[in-house]
Amino acid sequence: MLLERNNRSSFIQEIEDKREVEISSCFQCKKCSNGCPVNFAMEIMPHKIIHMIRLGLKDEVLKSSTMWACASCETCTTRCPNNIDIAKLMDALRQIATDSGFDTAQKDVPIFHSAFLSSIKKRGRIHELGMIGEYKLKTGDFMKDSRLGWEMFKRGKLKILPSGIRGRKEIRGIFDEAGRRKRS
Ligand code: SF4
Numbered sequence: 429m430l431l432e433r434n435n436r437s438s439f440i441q442e443i444e445d446k447r448e449v450e451i452s453s454c455f456q457c458k459k460c461s462n463g464c465p466v467n468f469a470m471e472i473m474p475h476k477i478i479h480m481i482r483l484g485l486k487d488e489v490l491k492s493s494t495m496w497a498c499a500s501c502e503t504c505t506t507r508c509p510n511n512i513d514i515a516k517l518m519d520a521l522r523q524i525a526t527d528s529g530f531d532t533a534q535k536d537v538p539i540f541h542s543a544f545l546s547s548i549k550k551r552g553r554i555h556e557l558g559m560i561g562e563y564k565l566k567t568g569d570f571m572k573d574s575r576l577g578w579e580m581f582k583r584g585k586l587k588i589l590p591s592g593i594r595g596r597k598e599i600r601g602i603f604d605e606a607g608r609r610k611r612s
């Protein structure tokens with residue numbers, strides 16, 4: 429904890445400089461948290477996450493389940509009087525936690541996140557069956573939700589063969605560019 433407190437400036441720098449999400453102007457009005465449609469599922473509210481980042485509590489922030497509960501609806505971003513892009517912040521926190529292999533509160537969610545992005549990168553759109561297969565292989569939990577999966581399959585909601593989009597090359601370019609920025 430003491431080490432993290434001493435490193436507070438590096439955490440906020442990582443968020444603001446490297447991930448390009450400006451949070452310093454937050455004055456803790458809570459409009460973001462009050463309008464969030466999934467705040468009931470968050471262990472720490474979005475405005476508190478910002479406060480904790482400013483205090484340098486990196487471990488506590490990355491261990492929380494808040495960013496994994498976020499549905500990226502952008503209500504918070506729209507409501508913020510200081511134009512702080514909280515949805516982008518949540519995305520940055522997901523990425524930092526994933527990159528650092530952080531032991532998050534909800535272990536399977538980062539695996540799902542990674543399988544989702546991998547599916548998009550390959551085809552430009554989700555192939556649900558392939559994505560679920562990758563997720564199940566990584567979690568080793570093959571039986572969970574199997575009945576639901578079967579019901580979806582019977583109703584034609586899970587296609588066997590994947591389909592792609594025309595702009596696959598451009599989508600891969602976006603991922604490559606994001607990778608380059610992450611490394612720089
Ligand atoms: S709405 Fe904006 S200023 Fe208010 S607490 Fe949230 S991030 Fe901070």
Ligand code: SF4
Nearest residue numbers: 464498499501502504
């Ligand atoms: S983007 Fe995430 S944190 Fe913001 S309101 Fe939507 S669910 Fe809540």
